Amino acid sequence: MNIRVRLTLLFALLVASIMLVFSFSVYYLYNQYREQEFRKRLRDKALTTVRLFEDVGGITEELLHDISRNDLTTMYKEEITVYDAHNQVVYDSGEEPYHINANFLNQVRQGKDVSLREGDKEIVGVRYIDQKKQVLVVVAYAIDKYGISILERLRTILITGWAVSLLMVVLAGWLFSSDALRPVSDIIEQVKNISARNIHERLKIGRQNDELAQLAATFNDLLSRLEDAFSSQKSFVSHASHELRTPLAIMMGQLEVSLFQKRTIDEYQETIKETIEEVKKMRDLVNGLLELARLNDEVSQNHFSELRVDDLLWQTRDILIHHCPDYDVQIKFEEFPEEEALLQIKGDSALLQTAFLNLMENGCKYSPDHHVSLTLRAQEDHIRISFSDRGVGISDTDLPHIFEPFYRANSTQYVKGYGVGLALTRRIIELHNGRIWVFSQMGLGSQFVVTIPF
Structure with missing residues (x-):
């Protein structure tokens, strides 16, 4: 996996994770708000119904029909049930009372506003004390069809938006990584074209202040040192060859001259002495070269x-x-x-x-x-x-x-x-x-x- 693909995947994963957390948070917070708002409406409807029940001394089917027709706050499958102190139903707006366990009623009777959810149905219990000081428990339940519909729509929008955004992020990440790595590609192509024949060439630095510019500058420094090393080596070989060639030429000339004709022992001895002197010069030069080469290979300091x-x-x-x-x-x-x-x-x-x-x-x-x-x-x-x-x-x-x-x-x-x-x-x-x-x-x-x- 090359760097461009890796950067694209990492960028997409990071942004997708952030967007996923954001979408989940929006969905969760809206759902909490919907529940609170719907339960508040149920509580208000429960109190309104029990007060009307108390004022008129009972609610007939005809009165209930008129209320439902003129009440804009009526909710889907809404039911209101009123329980007396003995947990007996004294009023129920539905055909059959919704069964509520005694524990739920006792908690409400102690002054706690209790709410729960069963399936799609939201249930709210409210304590009410009438004019006769009787403690009544009013239970309201309904289905928030409109709120759930909006919530489902929001969920669809968030999932679709997240998927579409993910594709856009992948594309943007690919383009971003391509632009970010373009200087690296340029450096690679330039380095490929540099060899011993054109080591004097240098990398072109595009953006002057970023890390890639520093990398290119470091390469240029390395090339400068290599060029100096090549030049030094070339000069070293050239001078060494010249210095070694001179005594060799002298010795060869002396020996060839000695072979042209017979000479005396003294003349041969003189030629040998001169040749030995040249050999000594070569020995000293070679020893110096070997010592210099050994030192350039970094002598260890362990034996100091x-x-x-x-x-x-x-x-x-x-x-x-x-x-x-x-x-x-x-x-x-x-x-x-x-x-x-x-x-x-x-x-x-x-x-x-x-x-x-x-x-x-x-x-x-x-x-x-x-x-x-x-x-x-x-x-x-x-x-x-x-x-x-x-x-x-x-x-x-x-x-x-x-x-x-x-x-x-x-x-x-x-x-x-x-x-x-x-x-x-x-x-x-x-x-x-x-x-x-x-x-x-x-x-x-x-x-x-x-x-x-x-």
């Missing part, structure tokens, strides 16, 4: 452990100095915390060491004096680490892109690298719920600021 940031920084510095003795890394504290717990964070030591090593190495590599200065400060809810160098700096044009894979600033083209390190570093910091910023000015150097929460 307590780490002291200062110890980790010193260990990373020692590793860098061991491989590059001419690099100079200075670590200092702005304010050394009194509690050692303010230097501890939860994280992966290997990943954080990779991120810190990239920042230290970049600072030294791009500085003429190969010097980078680290400043560590423990704040309220995080640790702040700044990496400052005195390098060539990064232009305002390059700053928004330096964390993109394989992107390299124009001012750093002369230095060996692949543009993977900063992308990898930012991903590692984000996995630790941290943030990284960069501040730079051409000719004055750069400062990378990392914050990691406790």
Whole structure:
């Protein structure tokens, strides 16, 4: 069952239930009013008859005929019976008295106006005290033929009206649901036409302020993120292919040249050394790509452990100095915390060491004096680490892109690298719920600021 049919049925069921309750209420209330009004007429007729009976000392058949002919309030099959204190009939307007049980008469004699219904006949009992202080019971009964006829007519009208209205409600519900779901159908058709070839297209938003417009806007945001992901992937593959092709081309050229003619052992050794250097470059690039791909698959935080940031920084510095003795890394504290717990964070030591090593190495590599200065400060809810160098700096044009894979600033083209390190570093910091910023000015150097929460 699709949404349109479901909405139509639910709408029809709801409105039909409301109309049914309304119709039943109208019928019930009118029936109550009819009974009350008819019994009031019976009571008035009973009192009028007993007073006339008392005034004239009896009602003859001729007098009763004249009264019935001139009385506009005479009801269908109307009968009036008067009982004395011994429950004996002293007057009856019909041919045969209608049998009333003693319990009914006793209740009326006690001062209660009693009414009941037997079939179509309405019965009313009224107590009356005559001039001789005798307690009489007057019982009037008749059939409300006119009221019942109207009630039946009303019932027919309500049932017919309810059935016709139900059909109209179903039709209106179908049209209403069609109009309400038309934007959904439009969204479905538009989404069907979007693929990887035209992922730049966006859904058209019709009504600007309803939930369907919000749904379309959410789809557009999703498409924007997917487009960015496709573009990033395309750029990633393109740059990776280019970076891998260069050393492969160099190695192939060197080896082919070596095969053109016989060479000395020293020349072969030189070719092998150059080829090994290119292989090392490829290894470093592939390792960086694999690490970046692994981090993009969301490394779990379950194996994070307590780490002291200062110890980790010193260990990373020692590793860098061991491989590059001419690099100079200075670590200092702005304010050394009194509690050692303010230097501890939860994280992966290997990943954080990779991120810190990239920042230290970049600072030294791009500085003429190969010097980078680290400043560590423990704040309220995080640790702040700044990496400052005195390098060539990064232009305002390059700053928004330096964390993109394989992107390299124009001012750093002369230095060996692949543009993977900063992308990898930012991903590692984000996995630790941290943030990284960069501040730079051409000719004055750069400062990378990392914050990691406790």
